[in-house]
Amino acid sequence: MANVNTHVQSVADIKSKVNPVWCPGCGDFGVLSAIYRACLIMDLDLKNTVIVSGIGCSGRLPIFTKCYGFHGVHGRVLPTATGIKLANPNLEVIAVGGDGDGLAIGGGHFPHAARRNVDMTYIMMDNSTYGLTKGQGSPTTSPDFHLKALPYGVQEENLNPVALSLAYDVSFVARAFSGAIDQMTDLFVKAIKHKGFSFVHSISPCTVFNDTYKYYRERIVNIPEEHDVHNKKSALDLWQIKGKVYLGVFFESGREDLGTTLKNLSQSVQNKSGKGSIDKLFDQFS
Amino acid sequence: MPNNLTIRVGGDTGTTTGVISTGEMITLALARSQYDVFTFRTNPAEIKGGQAMFQVRMGNHPVLSQGTNLDVLIAYDEECLKMHGKDLKAEGLLIFDADVFMAEDMYKEQAYGVPFISLAQKDAGNKKAKNVVAMGVVAEILGLPLESVKQVVKEQFQHKPENVIEANLKALESGWSWALKNSVLKDFAVKPRELKTSKLMMSGNEAMAAGALHAGCRYYAGYPITPASEILEFMQKQLPKFDGVAIQTEDEIAAVISCIGASFAGAKAMTATSGPGFSLMLEALGLSSMTETPIVIIDCQRGGPSTGLPTKTEQSDLMQAVFGGHGEAPRVVMAPANVKDCFFGIIKAFNIAEKYQIPVIMLSDQSLSQRTQTYTRPKLNTIPVWDRIKANGSSAGEYLRYQITDNGVSPVALPGKDSSTYVATGLEHNEHGYPTYTPANHFRMTTKRHKKLEYIAKEKGFTRRFGDEQAKVGILSWGSTEGPIEEAIRKANQLGYEVAALQVKMLHPLPDEEIRNFLSSVQQVIVPELNFTGQFNQIIRAKYLIPTIRLNKCAGMPFTPEEILNKIEEVITKT
Numbered sequence: 001m002a003n004v005n006t007h008v009q010s011v012a013d014i015k016s017k018v019n020p021v022w023c024p025g026c027g028d029f030g031v032l033s034a035i036y037r038a039c040l041i042m043d044l045d046l047k048n049t050v051i052v053s054g055i056g057c058s059g060r061l062p063i064f065t066k067c068y069g070f071h072g073v074h075g076r077v078l079p080t081a082t083g084i085k086l087a088n089p090n091l092e093v094i095a096v097g098g099d100g101d102g103l104a105i106g107g108g109h110f111p112h113a114a115r116r117n118v119d120m121t122y123i124m125m126d127n128s129t130y131g132l133t134k135g136q137g138s139p140t141t142s143p144d145f146h147l148k149a150l151p152y153g154v155q156e157e158n159l160n161p162v163a164l165s166l167a168y169d170v171s172f173v174a175r176a177f178s179g180a181i182d183q184m185t186d187l188f189v190k191a192i193k194h195k196g197f198s199f200v201h202s203i204s205p206c207t208v209f210n211d212t213y214k215y216y217r218e219r220i221v222n223i224p225e226e227h228d229v230h231n232k233k234s235a236l237d238l239w240q241i242k243g244k245v246y247l248g249v250f251f252e253s254g255r256e257d258l259g260t261t262l263k264n265l266s267q268s269v270q271n272k273s274g275k276g277s278i279d280k281l282f283d284q285f286s
Numbered sequence: 287m288p289n290n291l292t293i294r295v296g297g298d299t300g301t302t303t304g305v306i307s308t309g310e311m312i313t314l315a316l317a318r319s320q321y322d323v324f325t326f327r328t329n330p331a332e333i334k335g336g337q338a339m340f341q342v343r344m345g346n347h348p349v350l351s352q353g354t355n356l357d358v359l360i361a362y363d364e365e366c367l368k369m370h371g372k373d374l375k376a377e378g379l380l381i382f383d384a385d386v387f388m389a390e391d392m393y394k395e396q397a398y399g400v401p402f403i404s405l406a407q408k409d410a411g412n413k414k415a416k417n418v419v420a421m422g423v424v425a426e427i428l429g430l431p432l433e434s435v436k437q438v439v440k441e442q443f444q445h446k447p448e449n450v451i452e453a454n455l456k457a458l459e460s461g462w463s464w465a466l467k468n469s470v471l472k473d474f475a476v477k478p479r480e481l482k483t484s485k486l487m488m489s490g491n492e493a494m495a496a497g498a499l500h501a502g503c504r505y506y507a508g509y510p511i512t513p514a515s516e517i518l519e520f521m522q523k524q525l526p527k528f529d530g531v532a533i534q535t536e537d538e539i540a541a542v543i544s545c546i547g548a549s550f551a552g553a554k555a556m557t558a559t560s561g562p563g564f565s566l567m568l569e570a571l572g573l574s575s576m577t578e579t580p581i582v583i584i585d586c587q588r589g590g591p592s593t594g595l596p597t598k599t600e601q602s603d604l605m606q607a608v609f610g611g612h613g614e615a616p617r618v619v620m621a622p623a624n625v626k627d628c629f630f631g632i633i634k635a636f637n638i639a640e641k642y643q644i645p646v647i648m649l650s651d652q653s654l655s656q657r658t659q660t661y662t663r664p665k666l667n668t669i670p671v672w673d674r675i676k677a678n679g680s681s682a683g684e685y686l687r688y689q690i691t692d693n694g695v696s697p698v699a700l701p702g703k704d705s706s707t708y709v710a711t712g713l714e715h716n717e718h719g720y721p722t723y724t725p726a727n728h729f730r731m732t733t734k735r736h737k738k739l740e741y742i743a744k745e746k747g748f749t750r751r752f753g754d755e756q757a758k759v760g761i762l763s764w765g766s767t768e769g770p771i772e773e774a775i776r777k778a779n780q781l782g783y784e785v786a787a788l789q790v791k792m793l794h795p796l797p798d799e800e801i802r803n804f805l806s807s808v809q810q811v812i813v814p815e816l817n818f819t820g821q822f823n824q825i826i827r828a829k830y831l832i833p834t835i836r837l838n839k840c841a842g843m844p845f846t847p848e849e850i851l852n853k854i855e856e857v858i859t860k861t
Contacts, residue, residue, distance in 0.1 A: 266526040
């Protein structure tokens with residue numbers, strides 16, 4: 001078993017025995033499909049790939065793959081993924097989770113993941129509702145949306161995940177749409193290849209409680225080819241244009257990832273004072 | 287020559303710098319003369335302002351408790367003398383700052399007013415060096431070798447410029463000469479000892495952190511909190527030397543969750559916190575238990591609830607550690623008894639966590655975490671270190687991550703190492719790890735996870751019996767209270783009282799056989815605890831259905847041996 005080839009040859013090799021439990025037409029099928037394809041394109045080794053998820057409809061995703069997976073607790077997908085990647089930097093770590101998971105209960109972790117810039121990818125599957133608890137408002141629910149569980153709509157302004165990630169200085173920021181799987185696949189590949197913390201805001205409508213396919217199809221536009229992905233200011237301009245939802249890569253920077261920084265730190269400390277041993281440590285206390 | 291001395295330094299941190307550093311220098315000088323030491327400190331929760339106290343008790347045998355009455359009190363201000371004067375022995379020595387106040391007449395026979403501030407100004411050119419002047423006075427009184435004390439001062443200021451070190455050495459000699467010239471009582475002189483065994487002087491937090499490194503901990507995540515922050519600082523300094531990773535996270539939730547992630551990836555991982563942070567970690571404790579991902583959590587307990595008494599000690603998180611969190615999540619709870627035990631105990635915590643793939647909580651407390659104690663340097667190659675049982679791709683057919691086994695432990699596949707991939711989930715799952723909610727499966731898997739506790743309860747080395755062999759009165763104790771209890775029992779035995787104690791170092795699951803043997807050997811049981819409600823007492827009563835006598839102290843302070851002895855006398859003389 002140990003020398004089994006765990007590189008994938010076809011999408012069928014990545015699918016697990018567990019069938020997805022999502023509702024028909026759910027945007028999450030699109031995200032799953034794009035992840036399968038990205039793994040195939042990148043020739044990822046299943047045994048070196050870990051998909052981490054939080055709680056909600058999106059949280060089930062790792063179970064539908066043959067990668068290693070960790071389906072943790074609500075809102076904590078980023079700390080889980082951080083621990084995995086820092087403990088074994090050779091792993092390819094992909095974190096997935098919903099908008100409630102990442103911006104409500106887990107919102108406090110996002111800026112710190114950005115700050116640390118651990119080399120991993122975060123796919124936020126945004127349906128702007130809490131699907132698994134039947135349609136409550138989420139941090140990204142726009143006052144324009146009409147949810148079944150909210151007879152009077154939402155009264156709070158919605159958060160914009162792309163704007164937040166740009167403000168937090170995430171080192172790779174993109175947006176994808178479940179209705180455009182080829183482009184989503186391409187963006188996932190770019191995000192996974194990016195050395196550092198990459199974020200893909202993935203619009204993934206909930207056909208049962210908040211069907212926004214029509215809403216987004218009327219508004220989505222590809223980011224113009226002339227957009228300079230290294231220019232934060234023009235990236236910020238893009239999200240502010242009213243009535244349009246841009247898809248593509250907003251921003252990218254080559255900031256050093258935390259794993260590399262820590263490795264270098266370890267090296268320089270050891271160059272100076274040698275490799276650690278308990279005996280040497282005891283000497284300091286005797 | 288006394289074989290046991292207790293020295294206390296106190297003053298307001300707003301007006302005096304160096305209460306703690308005076309104490310630390312005296313402690314180090316005593317340890318360098320090869321005496322056993324035991325320190326005790328109270329800080330105000332504020333950085334500046336409020337009375338701070340540092341106490342060191344030294345002896346020519348392992349010191350068990352902080353002691354009660356003082357041989358030497360160094361008072362930097364009048365408030366300090368008001369607070370601590372009552373603890374000074376009748377024949378004790380009071381040294382006070384004569385530049386700040388005059389001690390009352392009642393201390394006339396035993397008091398020496400030293401002009402700390404003016405001596406520091408005159409001889410070292412800096413008023414701030416008054417703590418080093420005090421150090422010089424004490425060193426001369428104790429008869430410590432001047433050269434060795436100079437070395438301690440040099441180390442204390444090693445990161446300071448040369449002229450600062452020079453000034454402080456002058457301050458030291460200034461205090462030394464003052465004591466010599468004014469021929470202070472010499473009843474307190476101790477001689478340096480010549481010992482063959484090498485000793486270590488560490489705080490409980492340092493010993494736990496060092497032990498974790500020996501156990502193989504290579505991932506640490508933490509969030510600053512009193513009185514656990516020293517562990518974070520220690521690990522941040524040391525782990526890079528051991529090719530490990532230490533990070534300060536945004537909160538305690540991220541700390542413990544990232545440890546679970548790191549452990550899933552194969553690392554031995556630990557976090558340390560205090561009560562408020564541990565409360566935030568309870569959901570993750572269930573995740574660790576459910577996914578069978580081993581982690582070690584240190585809870586340096588402090589006075590609670592809520593923000594409580596951040597710098598004071600208490601044993602009030604036991605119920606939270608044993609029962610905290612939703613659902614029924616098997617976990618292990620351990621408690622070290624002293625600094626040496628902190629080192630050996632945390633290694634056992636990792637060993638049990640790894641062997642049984644279960645979260646282990648280590649319950650220290652402020653008085654243990656922040657006290658300094660000497661102990662014999664451990665022989666490292668004799669300490670066993672265990673690792674979790676790996677699947678190693680050996681399973682014929684399909685890999686069952688949560689395979690039902692006799693002891694509930696299933697071989698684990700590690701990402702990057704093993705082609706037998708699986709998904710860990712906090713949802714109830716079957717042997718494959720797939721989410722499954724059937725009634726039969728939930729019972730079967732809950733049984734599997736709890737099976738481990740039966741085996742852990744039989745692991746050896748989690749109790750220590752001491753005292754009279756024929757005792758009719760027994761004390762069941764846990765955590766940092768061991769020292770004062772042992773000291774009290776020695777006195778009680780000398781007084782002819784037949785009393786013994788069983789120190790329980792694993793509080794969940796309980797080392798059942800050892801506890802039953804002890805309980806059946808005595809007629810009455812006292813359960814002393816530093817809390818209000820008697821948490822361990824409740825657990826013992828519930829499990830063994832016996833009447834117990836509880837002794838509780840809820841004051842933010844450790845027991846004194848006298849408090850324990852009084853209870854022993856009360857119980858014995860009443861029956």
